[in-house]
Amino acid sequence: MSQSITTKELAKRVVNREQTLILDVRNTDEFDDWKIEGDSVEVINEPYFNLLDGIDPVAEKLNKDQEIIVVCAKGGSSKMVTEMMEEEGFTNVYDLEGGMKAWSEHLEPMKIADLNDGGSLYQFVRLGKGCLSYMVVSGNEAAVIDPNRMTDIYERFAEEKGVAIKHTVDTHLHADHISGGRLLAEKAGGTYHLPPKDAGDVTFDYAPLEEGHDVTIGNTTIKVQPLYSPGHTIGSTSLIIDDQYLLTGDILFVKSIGRPDLAGKAEDWVGDLRETLYSRYKELSDDLVVLPAHYSFVEELSDDGSVKARLGDLYQRNEGLQVDDEQAFRTMVTENLPPQPNEYENIRQTNMGNMNPEDEKQREMEIGPNRCAVHG
Structure with missing residues (x-):
């Protein structure tokens, strides 16, 4: 029986x-496109088909x-490779349950x-995708900002904290992942907010996220200010929380800036x-802590695993x-655009309510890294 x-x-x-050693047995093109990364992570790629006749190519x-974690797309091939390695005397080998599919959906909560x-x-x-979402908890209420489609994770977290989700917010119409904002609001009986300039083609009701329309959660007021901040999309809107935290959506990241072409x-x-x-951002306090909706590089993770930076430091x-x-x-911007996200147009249409793919199809649409940034 293999370990997992x-x-x-x-x-x-x-x-x-x-220190973590990963043996990734997916095809090389899949591996090159997207892999598990971390400061202390070493990854070896050896496609599964090279190991069908034995593990000599990696032995x-x-x-x-040594401890080895075997990874594949969905968890089947890695289990078989793990068992083969154990038969050959490897004593400390594990397969990753659910493979990269499960890794793509894991959310790790951090208190900011x-x-x-x-x-x-x-x-x-969301370590496997580079997505960052947020929850503001105040009194017995919560707001979730830029939520992923795995809404049950936010529901469980709110339940643990003893709060009701009253608001969900998307800072813009996402193109690299499917938003859970509308579904989460429906399930929780809350209000879904979206910038109206990004909502021209949506098929559902929403509350407009606009400058001057603050959102109150318990005792906390989220200021939607100045902070209509277009560039990644025409409606992109930033949020200031508690006069200390600037949620920049996909406009400004720790090591890069948003792409304007999706x-x-x-x-x-x-x-x-x-x-x-x-x-617009220059007029704000240098001491605001920037909290983006994505990150692209492992180096953007702070020592505690969160992604954040002081606005004044980013200008330096x-x-x-x-x-x-x-x-x-x-x-710089137009010549340094990475490949567009997989199925980004279908993801946009889904987030507008014009498509409603089955769960499995939604997973497939999101597979791969986030590509929201310009890398100069």
């Missing part, structure tokens, strides 16, 4: 920077007593702060992106904020 490890156990290791690269009026702010890190409008929206980053070190010449900025 859960995504939760693996996530704790990645966050705690524990010489590995010690029989206690708020001034007794509330709390939490960040949910609705086919790169040339049109790059000017908006510059205006938001170089003017984020290369996307260092380009004074407007034409040079336009060139």
